[in-house]
Amino acid sequence: MDYRFSDRVSKLKPSAIREIFKYASDPAVISLSAGNPAPDAFPVEAIRKCSEDVLREQPIDALQYSVTEGLPALREDVTAFLKNHCNVATPGDSVLITSGAEQIMDLLSKSVINEGDTVVCEEPSFVGALNSFRSYNAVLKGVPMQEDGMDLAKLEEILKSDSRVKFIYTIPNFQNPMGITTSWEKRQGIYALAKKYNTLILEDNPYGDLRFAGEAIPAIKTLDTEGRVLYSGTFSKTISPGMRVGFAAGGSELIQKMVVCKQGSDVHTNIWSQLVIHRFLRGWDFEKHLKNLQKIYAKKYEVADHALKENAPLLQYHPIQGGLFIWCTLPDSIPMIDYCKKAVLNKVCVVPGNAFLTDENKPCQSFRINYSSPTNEDLARGIAILGKLAAEWPNA
């Protein structure tokens, strides 16, 4: 039959990017396009043990329906972690366990966005979040990124002129896709502007615990005294993305609306996985585990950094101190999309930078590579192929 789709999805159409990804499923292709944690970073043995204990001691709890808010004991773990590890403890806040952090984007959008309302985001930004906002017919307005975070003058310009802004979306640590970390000054600036123009902040922090160099900078959420910041966290990068367990901390009234929306979305998050993560956090040394992860990522980044310097000197990139991504920029003489298409034909898949823009049709000279999921050998070989491709580009 001829389906009549909603306006929000009928606009979506296959793009040049998806065309590139078609080739990525070829096992001969080195994928530098994923956002996957390093496979050797998963605490497999601990998870096995925790799961055994859960299924032996409380199988019915793990298999039966549970509450939408999330396992109370895991919500307590998260509250304690946010307080002790991140110095986050806004009075009157509560915690919601979600099916990965992506669901936080969805539930916040559902709770606050009327069609045509505005979401302000970093430009470029995480395409999964942008698509979630788009699916509620939000208008996306991008703020250009500088070395230390959003251009605050541009941010204020938008907030001043647009009364329909519902929230500012930011990834302050090792931003996806640029790897940029927002400075403490700019974090304070973003909070002050949100307060001045009375809007919410969605602070997305999936990568904060993957810092392998430099000093940690406090979350914007640490400045929050009134539930203005919805903090989005996840166990996807630190324990397992396959389990789909994230967490949001925000004002109770806001969280309560998100709970109602979640009830109509998936009722609750997989409770077996919640119980396993709870046991892991209580029974294992999570801080030690994080330190181990950071070591793994430091080593992998060393490989990427070395390969970029040695074998791909034409690719400019922003050095990173953590996270999963490196943002590479081509010389103006090389057309980015053509380059990415040719890269995949040469068996290396990267993500064209325009995928991360509020308007995919804007010009873009950059692409994103992921250094965490390929093996060190594939990583070095993939970057060398990218470097060679740039060096040998006709008339470049």
Add this chain to the structure above:
Amino acid sequence: MDYRFSDRVSKLKPSAIREIFKYASDPAVISLSAGNPAPDAFPVEAIRKCSEDVLREQPIDALQYSVTEGLPALREDVTAFLKNHCNVATPGDSVLITSGAEQIMDLLSKSVINEGDTVVCEEPSFVGALNSFRSYNAVLKGVPMQEDGMDLAKLEEILKSDSRVKFIYTIPNFQNPMGITTSWEKRQGIYALAKKYNTLILEDNPYGDLRFAGEAIPAIKTLDTEGRVLYSGTFSKTISPGMRVGFAAGGSELIQKMVVCKQGSDVHTNIWSQLVIHRFLRGWDFEKHLKNLQKIYAKKYEVADHALKENAPLLQYHPIQGGLFIWCTLPDSIPMIDYCKKAVLNKVCVVPGNAFLTDENKPCQSFRINYSSPTNEDLARGIAILGKLAAEWPNA
């Protein structure tokens, strides 16, 4: 801060029903208000074994990110099950694995509903689905239920007069909340009307495999030749609701849009649980497991049926052949909401029937009881309390 919520959620407010549920968390209260499968119906040992095998043989597959469509092997299992067990095999269909069947309500709504579009549903119907449709600002139009399913004349009246109907929502087997099974004649009638007025059908079948008496009736989906029916199934009632794994079968173009929406909702369904269910379906005798479930439910229903006949003769109810729910109707002289409130004060919690109406404020003399989750003792005792309460109602 003062939050500015979206129109869709700002309308939601605490209702009389939620007030009753507050008391239900008291452990001294016998809950006949849940929709939980019987705890002894879970295949705990098999799941333990399957999970051990998954974590030993393919831990990274279980813990890493996966694809939005769902585990390919599980999609094959579902396709085979639908074909062999349900005679469902619409040409050109595909299967999507979801985070429980509730997510199917959400993703279909997101894919086809513009604000103000109409969803036609049975009246009364499953409140979780209705709330999902409401969260996209759909207009709900209810069709009164008869002994053998929807009143088809009323259904046609709505379809004829309203060009904005996007789909008909029906639960043909052991409907929630009434326990009614739609006859084969009416299933054909619903399909013919959907075709005549060119609308979709969402066929929700969470309880079909819990039939303990009578003959199975083919799904509406068996009539489908053109992707007009989106079939919604789940492992929540047959394996485990805590794992949140459901499946949708429908036209590929429609499923593809739902995949795009799911990507922005939760990326993919917990892959560990998908792998465990896949192993269970391949390594264990699923048909035998279903027969065992049916025995458990037959026995529990016998307890409820006997208690209703013996100890609650004032409660009229529709006998059922499967599913989880019994719909009880009070004499006109007993006000239903007052009765339900008094029941909870007497330590028995049921769900007031108006919760399942398109308009909660419409008059209703019925309430829903669940017989599957309480112990046999609690079930009999709870029903006896309900019977006594009706018998002793002042001036009843």
